[in-house]
Amino acid sequence: MRRSARQLSPVAQWCLIVLGSTACYFAVGQIGIQWAIVRAQISPLWPAAGVALAVPMLLGPRFWPGIALGALLTNVTFGPSPLVVLVISAGNTLGPLLGYAAMRRCGFRTRLARLPDVVLLVVIGAIGGTAVSALIGTGALVAGGGLASTEFWPTALVWWTGDAMGVLTITPLLLLARRFRPPTRIPLSRWAEATALGVCVFGVSFLAGTDPPKTFIVFPVLVWAALRFRQAGALLCSLCVCTFMIFGAARGVGPYGDYELAARMLLIQTFDATIGLTALVLSTVVLERDRATAEITDAWHHITEMVDMIAPRQSMRSAMTTRRKSEEAAD
Incomplete structure (x- = not known):
């Protein structure tokens, strides 16, 4: 049977979803930057971290390039060098993917209908995975000369807690949005x-x-x-x-x-x-x-x-x- 001309190929669908994830990450990243208190890029509330964790949960881990591209576009203007930006973007991608893999291995369900799912989201998603991103990103800034070594731990703390709050507040809403149905006769x-x-x-x-x-x-x-x-x-x-x-x-x-x-x-x-x-x-x-x-x-x-x-x-x-x-x- 001949494929309809309007039907997209799997590669085209993958590209569109990746671009959509990139645009979503970049958009919420710009919101988080408005609250930045360290180097104009580290915010105490980073909603992009919540989006980054929701992407593998809702779409699958194979769409990780959307997270990487979104992080790269968000951080590219802040420097201090292209290599540092690449390392920060890699950390922003690796943290959510590791958190997702660990949660899935522990039996996490995206419906959030059980108390153990909430515990896994908080302990692994909001605390564990975000710590990876914070340590990699802060370490890259110190190594690249964009941050003094004495500011490593205070900056890592702000980075970590900002990402954790993004996961804790944004990821559950995105998971619930997939099941949302407009109510009738309210x-x-x-x-x-x-x-x-x-x-x-x-x-x-x-x-x-x-x-x-x-x-x-x-x-x-x-x-x-x-x-x-x-x-x-x-x-x-x-x-x-x-x-x-x-x-x-x-x-x-x-x-x-x-x-x-x-x-x-x-x-x-x-x-x-x-x-x-x-x-x-x-x-x-x-x-x-x-x-x-x-x-x-x-x-x-x-x-x-x-x-x-x-x-x-x-x-x-x-x-x-x-x-x-x-x-x-x-x-």
Whole structure:
């Protein structure tokens, strides 16, 4: 059968997907650069790291050139030399691929419907894989003369925590987006609740970033989002809160603005990691509860149907037994 002229060959499809991944990485990389606090390229929130980990998860590891090209285009203007840029891009590619391989070997499922999947995403994806990228990238900058050796660990810390926050906030949203279906017939009360939640999220995000610290007010809203809007709502809320806090910390304002860079990043990233982990774990636990409830309900329906089928036969058998006993008594 002759192939349709409009159908792309496998090579052309691979190229298009790689270019799409490159464009996506580059676009979110430009967003992360706006918050850069070290050499105008190292940000405390690097959403491109979340995209880099999501590419092998959603598309497959064979599309890794999209990550490499995106990292290369993002870093090429910052130098300090072409070799350093290549090494940084290699680290940005190697870290997510190693994290993905380790998570897959441990049985990770991209649906994020189980608590072990969340633990693997946090421990291996957001902590382990990003550490590889941070150490390679910072080491390349020091070796290439773009960074003093005394600044290695503070810079690596900012790099690592920024990548980790990108994975923790962006990767789960991308994994959920694949299963998103536009809702139909949403009640007006549901729209009103979503609007109220959005207003509260922006309000508490602003208040949490003011001095004196009021970070604790975030958690009731986060619980509300997880209980009522499940993973999507909780993750969007955590992304909003983390963005506000990092934006303030990067500019030296808010409750952590008076600390040195390393201490400031440790404090803000500890808080943001707590927010992201709480949102992810709580919403996943709620999802598991919903699934268990649905399974119990289905089992109950099956049992009810079996009882309904057995009851008439049992009644007929009882009637026949009673009639036989009556006849025997009459004889």
